[in-house]
Amino acid sequence: xxxxxxQLLNKRYKAEQRFRLYGQSAIFMALLFLTxxxxxxxxxxxxxxxxxxxxxxxxxxxxxxxxxxxxxxEDLQDADYYDIALKSMADLDLNANEDQExxxxxxxxxxxxxxxxxxxxxxxxxxxxxxxxxxxxxxDLDQVFKGNYPRDLxxxxxxxxDYQLKIFDQLVANGKVESKFNISFFTNADSxxxxxxxxxxxxxxxxxxxxxxxxxxFPVAVLAAIYLEEFAPKNRFTDFIEVNINNLAAVPSIVFxxxxxxxxxxxxxxxxxxxxxGGITLSLMTLPTIIIAARAxxxxxxxxxxxxxxxxxASRMQTTMHHTVPLSMPGTLSGTIIGLAQALGETAPLILxxxxxxxxxxxxxxxxxxxxxxxxxxxxxxxxxxxFVEKVSACIMVLLGFLITMNxxxxxxxHKFEKKWS
Amino acid sequence: xxxxKAKDVDVFYGKKQALFNISLDIEENQVTALIGPxxxxxxxxxxxxxxxxxxxxxxxxxGEILINDFNINDKGCDVVRLREKIGMVFQKPNPFPKTLxxxxxxxxxxxxxxxxxxxxxxxxxxxxxxxxxxxxxxxRLHEPGTGLSGGQQQRLCIARAISVRPEVILMDEPCSALxxxxxxxxxxxxxxxxxxxxxxxxxxxxxxxxRVSQNTGFFHLGQLIEHGSTDKIFKNPDNKKTxxxxxxRFG
Numbered sequence: 278x279x280x281x282x283x284q285l286l287n288k289r290y291k292a293e294q295r296f297r298l299y300g301q302s303a304i305f306m307a308l309l310f311l312t313x314x315x316x317x318x319x320x321x322x323x324x325x326x327x328x329x330x331x332x333x334x335x336x337x338x339x340x341x342x343x344x345x346x347x348x349x350x351e352d353l354q355d356a357d358y359y360d361i362a363l364k365s366m367a368d369l370d371l372n373a374n375e376d377q378e379x380x381x382x383x384x385x386x387x388x389x390x391x392x393x394x395x396x397x398x399x400x401x402x403x404x405x406x407x408x409x410x411x412x413x414x415x416x417d418l419d420q421v422f423k424g425n426y427p428r429d430l431x432x433x434x435x436x437x438x439d440y441q442l443k444i445f446d447q448l449v450a451n452g453k454v455e456s457k458f459n460i461s462f463f464t465n466a467d468s469x470x471x472x473x474x475x476x477x478x479x480x481x482x483x484x485x486x487x488x489x490x491x492x493x494x495f496p497v498a499v500l501a502a503i504y505l506e507e508f509a510p511k512n513r514f515t516d517f518i519e520v521n522i523n524n525l526a527a528v529p530s531i532v533f534x535x536x537x538x539x540x541x542x543x544x545x546x547x548x549x550x551x552x553x554x555g556g557i558t559l560s561l562m563t564l565p566t567i568i569i570a571a572r573a574x575x576x577x578x579x580x581x582x583x584x585x586x587x588x589x590x591a592s593r594m595q596t597t598m599h600h601t602v603p604l605s606m607p608g609t610l611s612g613t614i615i616g617l618a619q620a621l622g623e624t625a626p627l628i629l630x631x632x633x634x635x636x637x638x639x640x641x642x643x644x645x646x647x648x649x650x651x652x653x654x655x656x657x658x659x660x661x662x663x664x665f666v667e668k669v670s671a672c673i674m675v676l677l678g679f680l681i682t683m684n685x686x687x688x689x690x691x692h693k694f695e696k697k698w699s
Numbered sequence: 700x701x702x703x704k705a706k707d708v709d710v711f712y713g714k715k716q717a718l719f720n721i722s723l724d725i726e727e728n729q730v731t732a733l734i735g736p737x738x739x740x741x742x743x744x745x746x747x748x749x750x751x752x753x754x755x756x757x758x759x760x761x762g763e764i765l766i767n768d769f770n771i772n773d774k775g776c777d778v779v780r781l782r783e784k785i786g787m788v789f790q791k792p793n794p795f796p797k798t799l800x801x802x803x804x805x806x807x808x809x810x811x812x813x814x815x816x817x818x819x820x821x822x823x824x825x826x827x828x829x830x831x832x833x834x835x836x837x838x839r840l841h842e843p844g845t846g847l848s849g850g851q852q853q854r855l856c857i858a859r860a861i862s863v864r865p866e867v868i869l870m871d872e873p874c875s876a877l878x879x880x881x882x883x884x885x886x887x888x889x890x891x892x893x894x895x896x897x898x899x900x901x902x903x904x905x906x907x908x909x910r911v912s913q914n915t916g917f918f919h920l921g922q923l924i925e926h927g928s929t930d931k932i933f934k935n936p937d938n939k940k941t942x943x944x945x946x947x948r949f950g
Contacts (some may be wrong), residue, residue: 510756511756579793581789581791581793582793582795582796583754584751584754584789584793585789585793585794585795585856585859586795586805587751587754587782588749588751588782588786588787588789588860589782589786589805589806589809589859589860589863590778590779590780590781590782590783590806590809590810590863591779591805591809592779595809599805599809600795604796
């Protein structure tokens, strides 16, 4: 009898130990996946925050620029920079033939003419002099310099020619290639050229979408939650509404995208590809999330507080507004932020309402066409150029940073403003 | 003088009847205790008196309850005005998670009783003094009310209830969550408060009923078995059930 009992006890301890082990290995697996994921993104993405520049001597030849003596600012604006830009690239190899000159030109971004122009506009006294100017390297050379380019491929399978590589290596050897922090990644809109592409448009697009989403979803959801929780009679009809709100939260996001396409664009003729439409579509998606969070936190307010207020002669409205709603706000707000974070990462509905379009301007309002961060990731991931690979990871890093900040904020609100009641 | 007159009050929770034909008179400026075993309907009856049962969707109340000869179950009765006149203290102390000052000033604020900040300060002070809490909290009026001890919290709830000068105070087992010392303080307070207010107290403790009340009603299974002066109920009850309950044979 006694021995039997001991065996039983041992068995129980062992079962508990096994259970702990399962739990620990589950957590270990989760952390492992997360680490691999983050490591992969960082290791591919970090180089996108660096940009390669070629330092090229440019002679600001007034004759080639078609400039008169003592040119005004306007003359400088209108001057022809193409020839001196071309010449300075061609001068990198004085023996180059025409084909090779063309190749030399393609070693920098097509933006190089403008970079040279800006240099002169900043310092007009450069006319007639020679100065070393920083020119954005082409995306392929950028990758070569970062070591991401397979140089050992046969030449006909590469976008960089042997000749370009030779000149580039000479420049590197002479210290004429430099890597600097990539400001333009944050200030430029999207571009077909990887070296010029930036996230400014999609970042602003995301912010505008989220703001529109917040302004629509938050008031509607909070009012709906307050009414359902505090005022509506509990009957079959309100049960039906409750079930359907929960169903709405489970609807795949692409369905909301179709709704946006079919209703907002087709019927209401709202401007396509804009954060306005994106935000409205996302707000439909966020609405049930906020309603559920707000109702849960209203439910969590102890009934004794409501009774106390009612017994003091407060009306239902006063009880709700003075006591229940303020007490439920921390939970509601953190639910809202989590809902918005979900919306921020949403891609499918935005693709359907046209926010997948190529946008090379930075939106100034929700009515301007824009991309959004997740859609930008999708667009870049689809692009063939090698230069976009690191941009995809970098954009993911920005998006993740954004999301983590929002979730952190939700946590802080929950912990700091949560009131304790006896 | 009779303050509250209940006539044939029936209460239903959905289809289940919780109170049967309750008729009870409550004397002004006296303490009336409602006793009886758990689930006998004494709290339900108490909540009829300030229409707190309205909050429960499935609850319906029939019959007349006259307060100052006015039937509060009439359609024309405004619950906000009613609850201003009839305060309530609950079983578990339930101060608002706000400052002590805000707790006490809440009633006067929503009913527009104080005309100025100064007047409000006076109301808060006198209410807290009457609730015998002033000396303990006068230096921390702007700290949260939830930081007080259980007994202090309950006295804060009493201060909150009397801040609007109600004619009647309903107390639903106000001491059941408190220790004996805090209970003694509240009982003393009840004795003091009956000078200005009519008090109805639901209690589980017969000793407490005997100590604080002048009149007692005994409830059992939704019926008012017997009511009368506390002396009579405790010393010489008419009904056998009352006798059994008082002597601890059941309940």
